[in-house]
Amino acid sequence: MTKKKICLLGAFAVGKTSLVQQYVNSIFSDKYHTTVGVKIEKTSVDVDGEAVDLIIWDLHGEDDFQHVRLSYLKGSAGLIFVADGTRHSTLATALNLRQIAESSMGSLPFMLLVNKADLADQWEIDDEVMEDLRGQGISVIPTSAKTGQSVEWAFEELARKMVGK
Amino acid sequence: MTTGYARILDTLCRKTFKDSAIAWFITDLQGTIRYWGGSLSRLNLPEPGSDTQICDLLVFLEGMIPVADDELEFxxxxxxxxxxxxxxxxxxxxxxxxxxxxxxxxxxxLRPTLQVVNEMSLLIEKKEKLLADLDAVSVSDTKTDMKNGQAPPGFLGEFFAALNVAVLEMDDQGRFFLFSQPPPWLDSLPQAERLRSGSPLEEDCFSFLGNFIQEAKTRWDQGQKQTFGSGLWIEEDHRGEELLFEASALAVQGRRLLIISKDACLPDEKQAIIQKGRDLALHYDNERKSGRQLRSLNDILEIRVRERTRELESVNQQLSIELRERKRAETERTQALEQLRQSQKMEAIGTLAGGVAHDFNNILSGIIGYTELSIVESGENEKLDKILGAAYRARNLVQQILTFSHQDAREREPVMLSRVVNEVVGLAMASLPADVGIDSDLNSNAYILADSTQIHQVVMNLCTNAWQAMAENGGMLSVGLQERELDEKRHLLLTIKDTGPGIPADLMDRIFDPYFTTKEEGNGLGLSVVQGIVRKSDGYIEVDTAQGKGTEFRVIFPVWDLRNQSKL
Incomplete structure (x- = not known):
């Protein structure tokens, strides 16, 4: 069976763990629970008839105290960068992490998830910014770990990119 | 080596880390587990089978095997x-x-403290966003006499009061005035009285904000509207109480505002920050310790490997030494056997030659006796004279053979060696060719215990060999005699040196062999007789030769003390 490693990166409290839990276990909690280190999840996905094992690395959030260790990205087949739609600064963090990852790992399939779509009225990242990013060839997907909006699709889309379909 | 390595790891896990949930694996480079040990069950891991891949057990290694770098830490x-x-x-x-x-x-x-810090960071972000939003609020109706410390009316005044902050505005000359109603804690700030009275403060009035205010001015001059913070600092007030401050700078409708808040955190939040700092310090310390522990484990293993390697090298070296010793012993044994064989051969030759010479001597005695009688009876007879001459030469030869075979029993007596040498030198001087000079340097009149006739023969043979070596091209025969202290005993050193062509190196081993000669008319007994006499006289003989430069024979005899005469 094909096995692929995915890393989730982003600022703290953008909902990385919630996205993984929604995708792997279909659960969501409003309570913020900070991740220390790395949480590994394993799940299988069917990509156009091909079973792919996804090893999902939910990395701790990037902040002044905890920086993402590049060694954790080794062996990744794909990356998911997560921003919080209600906090503009988290988009800058995500894009910065993408740059760092690319310089270290080279060009890997990746997605940019702008999370908390359920709080659309509080968003600071407008459609224009996202369109601009899409214009740069970045797959930008608004998601909601709370409602599950586009979560499964985003992971499967990345899996498809990773197996080259 | 890997098996031994695995055993060491296993022992360390069982003995050193017996109470820890620790496990180890040794895999091939493709990740197939070859050895493992430790507390798998305590780590909630199943036991691997014979061909289990490490990624099946430790899923996080997926994609990393084979590991490219020497070392990875997680x-x-x-x-x-x-x-x-x-x-x-x-x-x-x-x-x-x-x-x-x-x-x-x-x-x-670690998690609770990180949790608090992250939650706090979220709150701070929200507050900053609120302040930034103020830019959208019209403050045109707040144009009262701010410089007299009057609170701005309306929303702004209420807002700043609710936040419990001190808001200062910087004018065009870079001076600060109180913008809002002073907070209750204003007296904690330096020069609070001036602020209250509405007097301006210079921009360097807050020494702790020096760099921050410079940065703020730059941003204001560039028209940046975003809020930025100074970070937290702790200041002692006039009562010595430690207070926590934070400053923010922002531009609102062209006004350049400095907002100072006291105790930006609640006491428990402040405690959380301190706790967080300490926990982080502990965390990194623990990480360092863990790293050290592992490095130490690795060091122990490396030391063991190095020790084992050293042991093997030492054993190897010992084996090499033993092999060399055996080889040398074998060579010595072969040489000893060769010497024994040579010695036995010489013994046999000596015995044979002695026997033949003895019988031949008896025959010669008859020949000489009857020849002499015939000459007496018949008078002068040339042919008989020649027979007698030949018989005499034969007797001399027989005498040498008997000397060589030690069968001419002679008694040893004290001999003044210098006297014998002088006699020989005198004889030699008379018979040497004109182009051969002689130099005699005799510095001792000590005695040796020997047969004087035989010693005479030794000196004569060596001198004869020397001048014969120089017969073609001439040269110098040097004879020396001096005393030497060897093994704390007096010895006489006799040197006879020529300046002839030297002895070829390939002949050196054979010059003392009986019947070995390079001369057309030689009998090959000269040097072997010399060696035999010297040995019988408790002496020994050495020779040095150099091609084209000459040869030196050194004969060493122990000095005979005449006070020992009675012991003879």
Whole structure:
């Protein structure tokens, strides 16, 4: 069976763990629970008839105290960068992490998830910014770990990119 | 070596880390587990089978095998089994060494403080956003006499009062005035009285904000509207109480505002910050310790390997020495056997020659006796004279053979060696060719215990050989005699040196062999007789030769003390 490693990166409290839990276990909690280190999840996905094992690395959030260790990205087949739609600064963090990852790992399939779509009225990242990013060839997907909006699709889309379909 | 390595790891896990949830694996470079040990069950891991891949067991290694670098470290990896581990991977030449241990306790200790800090950071972000939003609020109706410290009316005044902050505005000359109603804690700030009275303060009035205000001015001049913070600082007020401050700078409708808040955090939040700092310090300290522990483990293994290597090298060296010793002993044995064989041969030759010479001597005695009688009876007879001459030469030869074979029993007596040497030198001077000079340097009149006739023969033979070596091209015969102290005993050193062509190196081993000669008319007994006499006289003989430069014979005899005469 094909096995692929995915890393989730982003600022703290953008909902990385919630996205993984929604995708792997279909659960969501409003309570913020900070991740220390790395949480590994394993799940299988069917990509156009091909079973792919996804090893999902939910990395701790990037902040002044905890920086993402590049060694954790080794062996990744794909990356998911997560921003919080209600906090503009988290988009800058995500894009910065993408740059760092690319310089270290080279060009890997990746997605940019702008999370908390359920709080659309509080968003600071407008459609224009996202369109601009899409214009740069970045797959930008608004998601909601709370409602599950586009979560499964985003992971499967990345899996498809990773197996080259 | 890997088996031994595995055994050491296993022993260390059982004995050193017996109470820890630690496990180790040695895999090939493709990740197939070859050896493993430690507390798998405590880490909630199943036991691997004979061909289990490490990635099946430690799922986080997926995509990393084969490991490209020498070493990888991971902290706080929460496995699907729910256990949180730290891990180290070392790449060896043909294996991967993986050690994992439980870090759940460390993680649970760190998590609450990180949680508080992150939650606080979110709150601070929200507050800053609120302040930035103020830019959208019209403050045109707040144009009262701010410089007299009057609170701005309306929303802004209420807002700043609610935030419990001191708001200062910088004018065009870079001076600060109180913008809002002073907060109750204003007296904690330096020069609070001036602020209250509405007097301006210079921009350097807050020494702790020096760099921050410069940065703020730059941003204001560039028209930047975003709020930025100074970070927290602790200041002592006039009562010595430590206070926590934070400053923010922002531009609102062209006004350049400095907002100072006191105790930006609630006491428990402040405690959380301190706690967080300490926990982080502990965390990094623990990480360092873990790293050190693993490095120490690795060092122990390396030391063991080095020790074992040294032992093997030492054994190898010992074996080499033994082999060399055996080879040398073998060579010595072969040489000893050769010497014995040579000695036995010489003994046999000597015995044979002695026997023949003895019988021949008897025959010669008859020939000489009857020839002499015939000459007496018949008078002068040339033919008889020649027979007699030949018989005499034959007797001399027989005498030499008997000397060589030690069968001419002679008695030793004290002999003044210098006297014998002088006699020989005198004889030699008379018979030497004109182009051969002689130099005699005799410096001792000590005695040796020997047969004087034989010693005479020794000196004569050596001198004869010397001048014969120089017969073609001439040269100098040097004869020397001096005393030497050897083994704390007096000895006489007799040297006879020529300046002839020297002895070829390939002949050196044979010059003392009987019947070996390079001369057309030689009998090959000269040097062997010399050696025999010298040995019988408790002496020994050495020779040095150099091609084209000459040869030196050194004969050493022990000095005979005449006071020992009675012992003879």
């Amino acid at each position: 902290s706080f990896i929460e496995l699907p089994s729910g256990v949180c581990v730290d891990a180290c991977i070392y790449r060896q030449e043909s294996s991967l060494d993986i050690i994992i241990w439980d870090s759940s306790r460390k993680q649970s200790h």
